[in-house]
Amino acid sequence: MNIDFENIDRKAVIRTSLRVVAVLILIPVVALGALMVSARFSDGPSAVFRGGPLVAGELVTGPEPDWSFARDVREIELQLLDPPQSRLIWIAEYEGRIFVVSGYMNSFLGGLWKKWPAQAERDGRAILRIDGKRYERQLVRIKTGYVVEGVTAEFSRKYRAGMTPASIESENTWLFELAPRGPGMSGASR
Amino acid sequence: MKRFYWIAGGVLLAVALIVLLVPGVGDNIEGRLLGWLSRNAR
Numbered sequence: 001m002n003i004d005f006e007n008i009d010r011k012a013v014i015r016t017s018l019r020v021v022a023v024l025i026l027i028p029v030v031a032l033g034a035l036m037v038s039a040r041f042s043d044g045p046s047a048v049f050r051g052g053p054l055v056a057g058e059l060v061t062g063p064e065p066d067w068s069f070a071r072d073v074r075e076i077e078l079q080l081l082d083p084p085q086s087r088l089i090w091i092a093e094y095e096g097r098i099f100v101v102s103g104y105m106n107s108f109l110g111g112l113w114k115k116w117p118a119q120a121e122r123d124g125r126a127i128l129r130i131d132g133k134r135y136e137r138q139l140v141r142i143k144t145g146y147v148v149e150g151v152t153a154e155f156s157r158k159y160r161a162g163m164t165p166a167s168i169e170s171e172n173t174w175l176f177e178l179a180p181r182g183p184g185m186s187g188a189s190r
Numbered sequence: 191m192k193r194f195y196w197i198a199g200g201v202l203l204a205v206a207l208i209v210l211l212v213p214g215v216g217d218n219i220e221g222r223l224l225g226w227l228s229r230n231a232r
Contacts, residue, residue: 019194019198023201023202026198027202031219033206034210035209035216035219035220038216047224048223048224049220
């Protein structure tokens with residue numbers, strides 16, 4: 001087959017090529033968008049995307065649970081009441097109290113990716129779901145204090161995260177205690 | 191030209207349906223994205 005290159009409409013070829021490239025770029029965008037929308041309407045989060053409110057599961061009330069079981073829990077589902085969105089997150093137990101962290105807070109991608117810590121600082125009311133059971137808690141940010149060393153050591157032991165008290169002090173990692181929720185509580189920090 | 195848009199729309203719709211309906215595809219994509227975010231969010 002002989003191709004007459006002189007008569008090829010170069011503009012048409014470029015236009016078609018650009019359209020094909022645009023579709024190729026849109027494929028991952030559509031895939032991620034579909035996952036994101038799907039997660040938003042789910043009972044709980046996916047691995048990456050925020051989920052909807054935690055609905056299923058017994059709501060545990062009464063006396064403070066023995067949180068020692070959380071040492072063997074890899075990830076929990078954490079939902080803020082405002083906004084009512086949930087995400088998967090690491091958890092550490094230390095001296096009968098439970099803690100969560102958010103890393104990469106000083107990085108550009110972290111700033112785009114992590115919105116919940118600032119939301120939790122404004123209104124710390126939260127619901128956890130661990131092993132299918134839900135717990136009402138209050139997120140209280142901790143910046144200093146004797147627990148910082150112990151909690152960061154526990155996170156490093158459990159997840160090999162290399163977390164240090166310095167990362168809390170530099171605010172690259174935000175540390176929150178999941179404290180019992182009292183009446184009329186919203187956001188707080190120590 | 192109109193045919194191109196029909197084909198492109200069909201491809202994108204198929205991608206969305208595959209991601210949502212075929213078991214494991216969404217998890218695989220999210221796993222890769224999570225790995226990429228973890229490596230690059232430093």
